[in-house]
Amino acid sequence: MYTRIYFLRYPKETSDQPIIYRLVKSYDVEFNILKADIRPQRDGIMVLELKGQKENVQDALDYLKSLGVKAERLAGKVRRDDKKCFQCGACTGICPVGALYVQRPEMEVIFDPEKCTACGLCVTGCPVRAMEVCFDPLTEKSITV
Numbered sequence: 001m002y003t004r005i006y007f008l009r010y011p012k013e014t015s016d017q018p019i020i021y022r023l024v025k026s027y028d029v030e031f032n033i034l035k036a037d038i039r040p041q042r043d044g045i046m047v048l049e050l051k052g053q054k055e056n057v058q059d060a061l062d063y064l065k066s067l068g069v070k071a072e073r074l075a076g077k078v079r080r081d082d083k084k085c086f087q088c089g090a091c092t093g094i095c096p097v098g099a100l101y102v103q104r105p106e107m108e109v110i111f112d113p114e115k116c117t118a119c120g121l122c123v124t125g126c127p128v129r130a131m132e133v134c135f136d137p138l139t140e141k142s143i144t145v
């Protein structure tokens with residue numbers, strides 16, 4: 001599954017249009033709104049995660065651009081809050097690239113940010129939300145999903 005996170009700037013002319021609905025209906029992509037501030041007749045912003053076939057995600061982006069929406073890809077990073085993590089190991093079976101694994105014999109759950117592709121699967125899979133998506137330096141704060 002191709003996954004990308006975008007920072008979108010909506011012109012006020014599009015604020016009342018069902019853009020996300022059309023994205024899903026016409027381009028067969030899944031979405032996850034990580035942050036949004038859209039108000040009637042005002043320019044708006046949204047941090048949007050898109051998942052699907054690569055060509056579908058790109059077609060969806062072209063659609064957004066055709067409406068005047070500026071889309072900037074975010075280099076989302078995932079980090080672990082070690083104060084929250086209680087080493088349960090649930091995330092190690094979720095991570096598709098082995099960025100979360102159990103180190104033996106200590107049985108310590110290790111997070112290797114170098115391997116992480118920021119797919120976000122562990123973020124929702126962690127029972128205490130110790131894994132966070134962050135978008136520094138653009139928003140200068142993290143978003144827990």
Ligand code: SF4
Pocket residue numbers: 080084085086087088089090091092109125126127128129130131
């Ligand atoms: S699922 Fe969460 S609490 Fe459990 S080891 Fe992974 S990061 Fe830590």
Ligand code: SF4
Pocket residue numbers: 078094095096097098099100115116117118119120121122123131
């Ligand atoms: S975001 Fe994806 S690649 Fe990174 S640690 Fe979590 S599950 Fe693994």
